[in-house]
Amino acid sequence: MGIEEQLTTVLAKAVIETNAAESVKELEAIRVSYLGKKGEITSVLKGVKDIDPKERPIIGKKANEVRDELTALLSHKKERLEKEALERQLENETIDVTLPGKQVSKGQTHVLTQIMEDIEDLFLGMGYQIIEGNEVESDYYNFERVNLPQNHPARDMQDTFYITPDVLLRTHTSPIQARTLESHDFSKGPLKMISPGKVYRRDTDDATHSHQFHQIEGMVIAENITMADLKGTLELLAKKMFGEDREIRLRPSYFPFTEPSVEVDVSCFKCGGKGCNVCKGTGWIEILGAGMTHPNVLEMSGVDSSKYSGFAFGLGPDRIAMLKYGVDDIRNFYLNDQRFLQQFKRKG
Amino acid sequence: MKVSYNWLSESLDLSAVSPEDLAEQITLTGIEVDSVSEPAKELKQIVVGNVLTADRMEDSDHLNITTVDVGEEDPVQIVCGAPNVKAGQKVVVALPGARLANGMKIKKSKLRGVISNGMICSLDELGFSDSVIPKHSEDGIYVLPQDAETGADALPYLGLDDAFIELDITPNRADALSMRGVAFEAGAILSQTPKFTGVNLNEETSDSIENYINVSVENTDDNSVYKMRVIKDLVVTESPLWLQRKLMHAGIRPIDAVVDVTNYIMLEYGQPLHAFDYDTLDSKDILVRRAKGSETLVTLDGQKRELNQDNLVITNGRVPVALAGVMGGENTHVTAHTKTVALESAVFESSLIRKTAQSLNLRSESSSRFEKGLNRETVQQALDHAAALIASLGNGQVVSGTAQIESEQPVYQKVTTSADKINRSLGTDMTVHDLESIFDRLGFESSVTTELVEVTVPPRRWDITIEADIIEEVARIHGYHKLPSTLPHSESVPGELTYAQKITRYTRHFMESCGLGQAISYALTTTEKAKAFAYSGKEPVELDWPMSEEHKALRQSLVSGLLDNVQYNVARQSKNVSLFEIGRVFNQTDSTLPSETTHVAGVMTGAxxxxxxQESHVEVDYFAVKGIIDEWFDTLGVREAITFVPVKDYSEMHPGRTAKVFWNEQLIGMVGQLHPSMAKERDLNETVLFEIDMEPFINNEHDTIKFKSIPKYPGTSRDLAFVVEETVLHEEIIKVMHASGGNWLKSVRLFDLYQGENIEDGKKSLAYSLSYLNPDATLKEEEVTKDFEQVKLALTEQFGADIR
Known part of the structure; x- marks a missing residue:
């Protein structure tokens, strides 16, 4: 049998074996047995040196063709087998993608902090500073400097925890206003501030009273601040807290540190103003107190009340949270029951 | 203040406004309305009956069988249990089908086999509170006057056809603590001037007050006006129905005609009055003065009061007979036998009355009016009106003249402002005419031009003294709903968080991302809990007059409260609890105010x-918590400055698993495991906690981070294992490694810690990986080896480490 026939026969055998191969490993064995150093095709090619030099180019060409054909075949087959193997592997690796993921725990923000930060962010955006003060204050800053002298009847409205006759737990965050007014340099611009924090009143704790609660007060003092500015600011605040469709109404009221003073109602977010159990049928819910800063408060802090004027408002995050989320017992905010706290985990 | 709509109608035309509309307008222009009630809406089928017969039921000790004419053809039979029912009385009858105040419905019924066609009513059943029902009717039915028309609707007789507007009056609007004050307020809203009937006083000219009373006042700062009239030849009786019902609906119990008149006048004018039985005064001389330390007075309520310098008293020249403005004396009050009444109308210094009422816990309608101020213009008018009424109801005579000390006259306060100022304050553009009409409605005289607004405020509005008060009056009568809405347009200033606020917010986010939930606890706690975990050794700041032991002292640590929260949760089947809190702790200082320091604290227990x-249970342990604070310190850029020092003597903490935390040399907190016996007391498993003072971090703003270029050359690492005494601390080893490790040692990581088999007792085997890097060149093997050998040497020398 001539070399050419030998090559054809070997190739035919190799093709059959290759086609029958079921693994990359088998293919490699086939490659070695034909194309390896001692492989059949290699062996055939080794015999080329013994043949007639005239026939050598023809045989040589043929031999190269056979080798290339087999190489290509093996490579295609290998690719196919690898692809099949990968498919099988992936098939085997399939998981139940609905199984629960690994545990990640994220603690929740206290609901009161959420309310307060929302309000803080709103006012930061309008150029207000956040100023915090002491929770233990002097009687002087807590009362006298906000126009509540000794024996003022309005002191009844705020029963107070005293530590000494001159030192008390602040009953509102207003002493911060007095202290800030005193130190603010009006030549550097208007005073726009909010002061969030804990406050304390002599109340027996029950579903609607707490001896400790939170307050956020705001104040703007500059030249030409009007009550209309107060109304506009509070409208913005009400919409931010209770939704774009809310309206507010101002009712005359009394606070010693503002004149005029108003209570501010927001149109009921539950019934929209028709009257329901949340607004007790009135369509309105009282949410905060406000007014134009009393000239005495300005003067006592050394601010010229004929030149500067402004407004102040105060609201209770506890009450806002109770209204907004329908919480029926204020004590929930301070018990820190995880079953309560975690209800406010959602951010969106 | 409960305002009767009918009473208000005596001075205003309310025909065009319903009680509800009026209430709404009052709320929006001035005074908050608490509620509007119309009793007639609840009551029906209630008529006047005439008791024809009343006989005790044979086998009953309290039931009576009555026949009552209710204006129908035949009288009806009603069984009545009231002890005071008698034939001939005019009574209030609820007919079958009637509805009473508590929602009770009346049906024909049988009592002990006897048919009862309705019920004879007590005031209680008609909705009157026990506290206002006259004593004689408390346990029985209410008897109407004889002229009540049989069969007529009974509600008008009792004022139950009226509407009542409950006003919630703020301290500045004490002028509305009277019907006249409310009438002026409602008049301003409705653009009406209230009309009051004049006082018809007939003095007995043949007898003069000088024959009875001589008034003197020790200090007119305490008592600026004191007036007294005398009414003689009286017969003290029950007051007429019109007066009784007015009082009852205002929340005051009718007593007798004299006392009732003083209360009625107080409601009408806001002027409290006091009536003395003149004969018991036993003196012509009335002296108002401060009490002396040794004096006592038995007040109307039968209590003996110890008096002091802060109490103002009315004396008969010798001893106190009344606590001025607060309560009368028992020995001088009006009784059924009183013939002559000395009637007082005065102005007492408000803070004095407030102090006395507070210290004796004797708040009354009268003391609260003195405290909040009253209309100086009607002191005399109220006295005259009351004297005339007492005389007319008791068939007596008013002695001519008033004994008085009057150190000041009512003031008509002039307040000036300008239209421009008003408009600039409110953001409005009201005209001169608008302003004039507002002042007219308020009943204030005014002179208004563009430049100058001058308002004369009558004494009945003593709350108005400054420009801002006038602006408020204009704003509320104009209507807040008419104010435009704008935002302040002023020079803009940046609004941003302070560094401290940023760090505080960051810390909150950080703790949450580590799985701890935010808690907010009470700052006031028990003295014991306030001190726990604080280790300051100082006594906590305590309230002067706490409401309870539970909330008595200000906390010195946050962990104490958090632990309560954890215990609360665990006791409710929440076994895995991770909570943190950022808040203030309080400590006594040498100055007046205690120090307030912001801490962050956390407690973790459970899984x-x-x-x-897929995962197996991992219990919270010390290192889980330490890892959190390690990383927190790292992100604050202070990790290098933090050291953990073992501490054994914190009694609440595990002695082998607790560290004090130092920032540089300063003790700033602790981290550790709760003492197992404390945990057991609280039914907790292993519980780990930490508390760190945040002040050093929120007050120290760092330099800006400086970028270091990313190393271009590869680093290399060497592992080092050795055995040392188990008491040698990791942190000490790390320090030595860094100190001896050469320039290129960048970081050290502990990757193994082993004690047990093959390691001698009392020793531990540690394995560290040391990373080396030269940012400017490729590190040579020899350089690293040389540095590495130095570390080994140092460990051997300093800790006797046995290098493996």
Whole structure:
């Protein structure tokens, strides 16, 4: 049998074996047995040196063709087998993608902090500073400097925890206003501030009273601040807290540190103003107190009340949270029951 | 203040406004309305009956069988249990089908076999509170006057056809603590001037007050006006129905005609009055003065009061007979036998009355009016009106003249402002005419031009003294709903968080991302809890007059409260609890105010990872918590400055698993495991906690981070294992490694810690990986080896480490 026939026969055998191969490993064995150093095709090619030099180019060409054909075949087959193997592997690796993921725990923000930060962010955006003060204050800053002298009847409205006759737990965050007014340099611009924090009143704790609660007060003092500015600011605040469709109404009221003073109602977010159990049928819910800063408060802090004027408002995050989320017992905010706290985990 | 709509109608035309509309308008222009009630809406089928017969039921000790004419053809039979029912009385009858105040419905019924066609009513059943029902009718039915028309609707007789507007009056609007004050307020709203009937006083000219009373006042700062009239030849009786019902609906119990008149006048004018039985005064001389330390007075309520310098008293020249403005004396009050009444109308210094009422816990309608101020213009008018009425109801005579000390006259306060100022304050553009009409409605005289607004405020509005008060009056009568809405347009200033606020917010986010939930606890706690975990050794700041032991002292640590929260949760089947709190702790200082320091604290107990299909249970331990604060310190850029020092003597903490935390040399907190016996007391498993003072971090703003270029050359690492005494601390080893490790040692990581088999007792085997890097060149093997050998040497020398 001539070399050419030998090559054809070997190739035919190799093709059959290759086609029958079921693994990359088998293919490699086939490659070695034909194309390896001692492989059949290699062996055939080794015999080329013994043949007639005239026939050598023809045989040589043929031999190269056979080798290339087999190489290509093996490579295609290998690719196919690898692809099949990968498919099988992936098939085997399939998981139940609905199984629960690994545990990640994220603690929740206290609901009161959420309310307060929302309000803080709103006012930061309008150029207000956040100023915090002491929770233990002097009687002087807590009362006298906000126009509540000794024996003022309005002191009844705020029963107070005293530590000494001159030192008390602040009953509102207003002493911060007095202290800030005193130190603010009006030549550097208007005073726009909010002061969030804990406050304390002599109340027996029950579903609607707490001896400790939170307050956020705001104040703007500059030249030409009007009550209309107060109304506009509070409208913005009400919409931010209770939704774009809310309206507010101002009712005359009394606070010693503002004149005029108003209570501010927001149109009921539950019934929209028709009257329901949340607004007790009135369509309105009282949410905060406000007014134009009393000239005495300005003067006592050394601010010229004929030149500067402004407004102040105060609201209770506890009450806002109770209204907004329908919480029926204020004590929930301070018990820190995880079953309560975690209800406010959602951010969106 | 409960305002009767009918009473208000005596001075205003309310025909065009319903009680509800009026209430709404009052709320929006001035005074908050608490509620509007119309009793007639609840009551029906209630008529006047005439009791024809009343006989005790044979086998009953309290039931009576009555026949009552209710204006129908035949009288009806009603069984009545009231002890005071008698034939001939005019009574209030609820007919079958009637509805009473508590929602009770009346049906024909049988009592002990006797048919009862309705019910004879007590005031209680008609909705009157026990506290206002006259004593004689408390346990029985209410008897109407004889002229009540049989069969007529009974509600008008009792004022139950009226509407009542409950006003919630703020301290500045004490002028509305009277019907006249409310009438002026409602008049301003409705653009009406209230009309009051004049006082018809007939003095007995043949007898003069000088024959009875001589008034003197020790200090007119305490008592600026004191007036007294005398009414003689009286017969003290029950007051007429019109007066009784007015009082009852205002929340005051009718007593007798004299006392009732003083209360009625107080409601009408806001002027409290006091009536003395003149004969018991036993003196012509009335002296108002401060009490002396040794004096006592038995007040109307039968209590003996110890008096002091802060109490103002009315004396008969010798001893106190009344606590001025607060309560009368028992020995001088009007009784059924009183013939002559000395009637007082005065102005007492408000803070004095407030102090006395507070210290004796004797708040009354009268003391609260003195405290909040009253209309100086009607002191005399109220006295005259009351004297005339007492005389007319008791068939007596008013002695001519008033004994008085009057150190000041009512003031008509002039307040000036300008239209421009008003408009600039409110953001409005009201005209001169608008302003004039507002002042007219308020009943204030005014002179208004563009430049100058001058308002004369009558004494009945003593709350108005400054420009801002006038602006408020204009704003509320104009209507807040008419104010435009704008935002302040002023020079803009940046609004941003302070560094401290940023760090505080960051810390909150950080703790949450580590799985701890935010808690907010009470700052006031028990003295014991306030001190726990604080280790300051100082006594906590305590309230002067706490409401309870539970909330008595200000906390010195946050962990104490958090632990309560954890215990609360665990006791309710929440076994895995991770909470943190950022808040103030309080400590006494040498100055007046205590120090307030912001801390962050956390408590963790239960599973960090729960058993699941894929993960196995991991319990919270010391290192889980330490890892959190390590990373927190790292992100604050202070990790290098922090050291943990073992501490054994914190009684609440595990002695082998607790560290004090130092920032540089300063003790700033602790981290550790709760003492197992404390945990057991609280039914907790292993519980780990930490508390750190945040002040050093929120007050120290760092330099800006400076970028270091990313190393271009590869680093290399060497592992080092050795055995040392188990008491040698990791942190000490790290320090030595860094100190001896050469320039290129960048970081050290502990990757193994082993004690047990093959390691001698009392020793531990540690394995560290040391990373070396030269940012400017490739590190040579020899350089690293040389540095590495130095570390080994140092460990051997300093700790006797046995290098493996």
């Amino acid at each position: 960090l990872v729960e058993n699941s299909w």
